[in-house]
Amino acid sequence: xxxxxxxxxxxxxxxxxxxxxxxxxxxxxxxxxxxxxxxxxxxxxxxxxxxxxxxxxxxxxxxxxxxxxxxxxxxxxxxxxxxxxxxxxxxxxxxxxxxxxxxxxxxxxxxxxxxxxxxxxxxxxxxxxxxxxxxxxxxxxxxxxxxxxxxxxxxxxxxxxxxxxxxxxxxxxxxxxxxxxxxxxxxxxxxxxxxxxxxxxxxxxxxxxxxxxxxxxxxxxxxxxxxxxxxxxxxxxxxxxxxxxxxxxxxxxxxxxxxxxxxxxxxxxxxxxxxxxxxxxxxxxxxxxxxxxxxxxxxxxxxxxxxxxxxxxxxxxxxxxxxxxxxxxxxxxxxxxxxxxxxxxxxxxxxxxxxxxxxxxxxxxxxxxxxxxxxxxxxxxxxxxxxxxxxxxxxxxxxxxxxx
Amino acid sequence: xxxxxxxxxxxxxxxxxxxxxxxxxxxxxxxxxxxxxxxxxxxxxxxxxxxxxxxxxxxxxxxxxxxxxxxxxxxxxxxxxxxxxxxxxxxxxxxxxxxxxxxxxxxxxxxxxxxxxxxxxxxxxxxxxxxxxxxxxxxxxxxxxxxxxxxxxxxxxxxxxxxxxxxxxxxxxxxxxxxxxxxxxxxxxxxxxxxxxxxxxxxxxxxxxxxxxxxxxxxxxxxxxxxxxxxxxxxxxxxxxxxxxxxxxxxxxxxxxxxxxxxxxxxxxxxxxxxxxxxxxxxxxxxxxxxxxxxxxxxxxxxxxxxxxxxxxxxxxxxxxxxxxxxxxxxxxxxxxxxxxxxxxxxxxxxxxxxxxxxxxxxxxxxxxxxxxxxxxxxxxxxxxxxxxxxxxxxxxxxxxxxx
Numbered sequence: 001x002x003x004x005x006x007x008x009x010x011x012x013x014x015x016x017x018x019x020x021x022x023x024x025x026x027x028x029x030x031x032x033x034x035x036x037x038x039x040x041x042x043x044x045x046x047x048x049x050x051x052x053x054x055x056x057x058x059x060x061x062x063x064x065x066x067x068x069x070x071x072x073x074x075x076x077x078x079x080x081x082x083x084x085x086x087x088x089x090x091x092x093x094x095x096x097x098x099x100x101x102x103x104x105x106x107x108x109x110x111x112x113x114x115x116x117x118x119x120x121x122x123x124x125x126x127x128x129x130x131x132x133x134x135x136x137x138x139x140x141x142x143x144x145x146x147x148x149x150x151x152x153x154x155x156x157x158x159x160x161x162x163x164x165x166x167x168x169x170x171x172x173x174x175x176x177x178x179x180x181x182x183x184x185x186x187x188x189x190x191x192x193x194x195x196x197x198x199x200x201x202x203x204x205x206x207x208x209x210x211x212x213x214x215x216x217x218x219x220x221x222x223x224x225x226x227x228x229x230x231x232x233x234x235x236x237x238x239x240x241x242x243x244x245x246x247x248x249x250x251x252x253x254x255x256x257x258x259x260x261x262x263x264x265x266x267x268x269x270x271x272x273x274x275x276x277x278x279x280x281x282x283x284x285x286x287x288x289x290x291x292x293x294x295x296x297x298x299x300x301x302x303x304x305x306x307x308x309x310x311x312x313x314x315x316x317x318x319x320x321x322x323x324x325x326x327x328x329x330x331x332x333x334x335x336x337x338x339x340x341x342x343x344x345x346x347x348x349x350x351x352x353x354x355x356x357x358x359x360x361x362x363x364x365x366x367x368x369x370x371x372x373x374x375x376x377x378x379x380x381x382x383x384x385x386x387x388x389x390x391x392x393x394x395x396x397x398x399x400x401x402x403x404x
Numbered sequence: 405x406x407x408x409x410x411x412x413x414x415x416x417x418x419x420x421x422x423x424x425x426x427x428x429x430x431x432x433x434x435x436x437x438x439x440x441x442x443x444x445x446x447x448x449x450x451x452x453x454x455x456x457x458x459x460x461x462x463x464x465x466x467x468x469x470x471x472x473x474x475x476x477x478x479x480x481x482x483x484x485x486x487x488x489x490x491x492x493x494x495x496x497x498x499x500x501x502x503x504x505x506x507x508x509x510x511x512x513x514x515x516x517x518x519x520x521x522x523x524x525x526x527x528x529x530x531x532x533x534x535x536x537x538x539x540x541x542x543x544x545x546x547x548x549x550x551x552x553x554x555x556x557x558x559x560x561x562x563x564x565x566x567x568x569x570x571x572x573x574x575x576x577x578x579x580x581x582x583x584x585x586x587x588x589x590x591x592x593x594x595x596x597x598x599x600x601x602x603x604x605x606x607x608x609x610x611x612x613x614x615x616x617x618x619x620x621x622x623x624x625x626x627x628x629x630x631x632x633x634x635x636x637x638x639x640x641x642x643x644x645x646x647x648x649x650x651x652x653x654x655x656x657x658x659x660x661x662x663x664x665x666x667x668x669x670x671x672x673x674x675x676x677x678x679x680x681x682x683x684x685x686x687x688x689x690x691x692x693x694x695x696x697x698x699x700x701x702x703x704x705x706x707x708x709x710x711x712x713x714x715x716x717x718x719x720x721x722x723x724x725x726x727x728x729x730x731x732x733x734x735x736x737x738x739x740x741x742x743x744x745x746x747x748x749x750x751x752x753x754x755x756x757x758x759x760x761x762x763x764x765x766x767x768x769x770x771x772x773x774x775x776x777x778x779x780x781x782x783x784x785x786x787x788x789x790x791x792x793x794x795x796x797x798x799x800x801x802x803x804x805x806x807x808x
Contacts, residue, residue: 045517046515046517047515047516047517048454048515048516048517049515049517050452110514110517111450111451111452111453112451112452113449113450113451113452113453113514113522114522115519115520115522116519116520116522116534118517118518118519118520118533118534121529121534121645121646122645122646123527123529123534125525125527129522130520130522130525130527133646148642148643148647148648150572150573152564152573153564153573153575155561155562155563155564156561156562157559157560157561157562158559158560158561159559160556160557160559160582168554169554169556169557171557178564181681182681238552238554239552241525241526242525242526242537243552244552277585277586
């Protein structure tokens with residue numbers, strides 16, 4: 001066995017010289033660790049650093065003020081805590097509180113420089129930034145939906161569809177529920193799920209944990225088996241970074257602009273592609289749409305511009321109240337389109353927003369309009385602001401309601 | 405428009421407070437940049453740092469010595485270069501040479517602490533470490549195969565199959581070529597691609613750029629349209645990190661041990677699943693297998709233990725020469741199995757190894773045995789050692805040869 005042990009050692013060493021530290025002594029730092037008492041310890045090795053901090057949404061938020069063109073807006077930023085230096089230059093911080101079951105993101109700041117946790121392989125990309133992930137699951141709590149369990153798993157595919165609007169093929173993420181491949185006669189309803197600004201077709205399955213939420217809700221019998229399509233709302237972009245033919249030579253990512261009506265104009269071509277490539281129930285009442293932030297805005301305009309397409313709509317922290325009618329016909333005749341949509345008796349318009357979200361007032365104004373016209377809708381208000389925690393909650397609430 | 409600009413600003417700000425630096429002033433550092441003259445500039449902002457270095461495989465390798473149990477082995481490690489501090493605490497290094505078209509990985513070392521490039525969203529996970537990616541594509545060069553082009557793209561799916569051996573469902577990555585969904589009568593040959601130690605079902609599609617290689621070779625007409633299955637060779641593991649039910653509470657990753665015969669014993673259940681769930685040509689001459697390092701070792705034993713299963717086999721820097729026959733029947737009766745395999749006239753046994761790979765001698769010993777028995781094979785020797793650059797080359801060479 002000795003010969004094999006040495007071979008394994010040298011194999012691992014050669015497989016990636018970068019892996020040496022993690023494998024062969026070196027720092028040997030474990031971070032993060034969920035302790036038995038429910039607190040969490042974060043560690044970072046930086047022997048020469050003067051100051052190390054952790055910034056994350058597991059800490060109480062701090063109020064920040066954003067100023068632009070003379071306009072001031074208050075917003076919630078993740079909290080910050082200091083790590084303390086210990087033996088071997090390993091800095092450490094243990095929360096003085098039990099960290100509630102949830103999925104969190106965090107980064108370290110080492111002498112003013114933001115870095116991810118280099119002992120944690122769970123990394124999310126969010127717009128142009130990387131963050132480390134801390135998942136605290138607990139049976140019986142909502143965060144349990146975000147964990148992987150030994151239940152039947154759906155298939156998650158990266159699929160390219162031809163976009164006439166864009167003039168090139170574009171990428172979708174498509175979830176087909178467990179059993180889709182075996183039950184070759186069964187047709188399924190379809191939910192379209194839209195990301196926020198800066199996101200792409202990967203966002204909901206990474207930060208949103210949508211695959212796990214769907215697997216778990218379907219396995220529990222709390223949601224119908226359904227096909228779920230995650231679009232890329234940046235119409236000028238083929239796909240997420242590294243899958244995009246345009247941006248690999250300049251990987252400092254630029255944000256694509258996209259609240260200009262083109263994505264909504266192109267949406268029927270996505271629906272057409274899905275209905276022709278998957279075993280869908282191609283009917284309004286078996287088709288749903290939802291989205292977060294900019295995706296909530298896209299959801300609203302897809303819903304009212306195509307009143308025969310979606311029976312169920314979910315607006316999560318929707319970025320509404322600012323559409324400029326001069327940009328696109330998609331944003332014109334709002335009240336008239338809204339009246340037509342409700343005259344066709346949609347199954348559900350669901351609205352979710354955080355009580356400290358900077359968009360709560362815009363959503364309240366929209367609901368006031370709905371109330372004045374006696375248009376039916378469902379509203380869920382949660383704690384907190386414009387954050388992924390809320391969007392995972394809204395998806396978990398919306399999915400069990402649809403296709404019933 | 406002003407109102408919208410402000411909304412977009414605050415939206416992006418709120419979408420991720422972590423994204424502030426990248427979006428709103430702050431460092432505003434662009435890295436890496438491929439310059440017009442073919443050199444590459446790396447930058448990292450660290451105003452308080454004393455020393456910043458870049459470690460990467462675009463630099464000349466350095467010889468290192470590894471010692472364990474009194475055994476010494478020399479190996480190639482990626483080169484290191486110093487960055488120089490400039491205005492605003494932005495450290496910078498420009499290669500004094502043209503960086504050859506290739507795909508590279510690199511990290512920065514800030515005062516002894518390894519970090520990825522926080523201005524580069526292209527990140528690969530390799531075993532327990534993260535590295536930043538630099539892709540230098542060039543038309544007409546091999547690295548062009550690794551870039552995304554506007555050609556028809558295959559679908560890449562994460563699929564779970566029931567493993568009787570493991571006792572739970574396990575994840576595969578499955579590539580179906582462009583047209584698979586439309587040409588519903590067409591059956592396809594299948595290539596199984598195996599990762600090395602520390603890897604998983606994600607490795608070949610991230611570091612290996614296998615999806616791009618296949619899309620591009622098929623689009624050029626240089627390879628047959630084929631289904632490609634990327635297995636997870638760590639039989640005790642369900643799936644890659646974050647998709648594995650066991651490891652999210654302790655994300656400092658542990659390496660699963662796996663050269664013990666169990667994975668090879670279980671391999672026919674993977675083939676059975678694929679043949680029953682995809683439109684395959686379920687015949688030996690339409691079935692190929694290849695793998696790198698440990699995956700080359702697995703490839704060899706799958707090939708000779710199942711002489712009626714694979715018509716085409718590719719061993720890339722295969723970790724051979726150390727199998728302990730006491731571990732598993734899979735490793736017993738080697739010469740006899742080899743004779744049986746060759747008596748059935750396989751289409752191709754392809755071997756690739758780097759001239760400075762620490763496994764070159766083991767591969768030469770194996771080929772000596774093949775020569776002595778007049779067993780036919782094809783050998784490709786390349787520069788360099790046990791590195792991803794070679795494995796991408798071997799895949800690009802092997803794929804056009806099979807199913808012809």
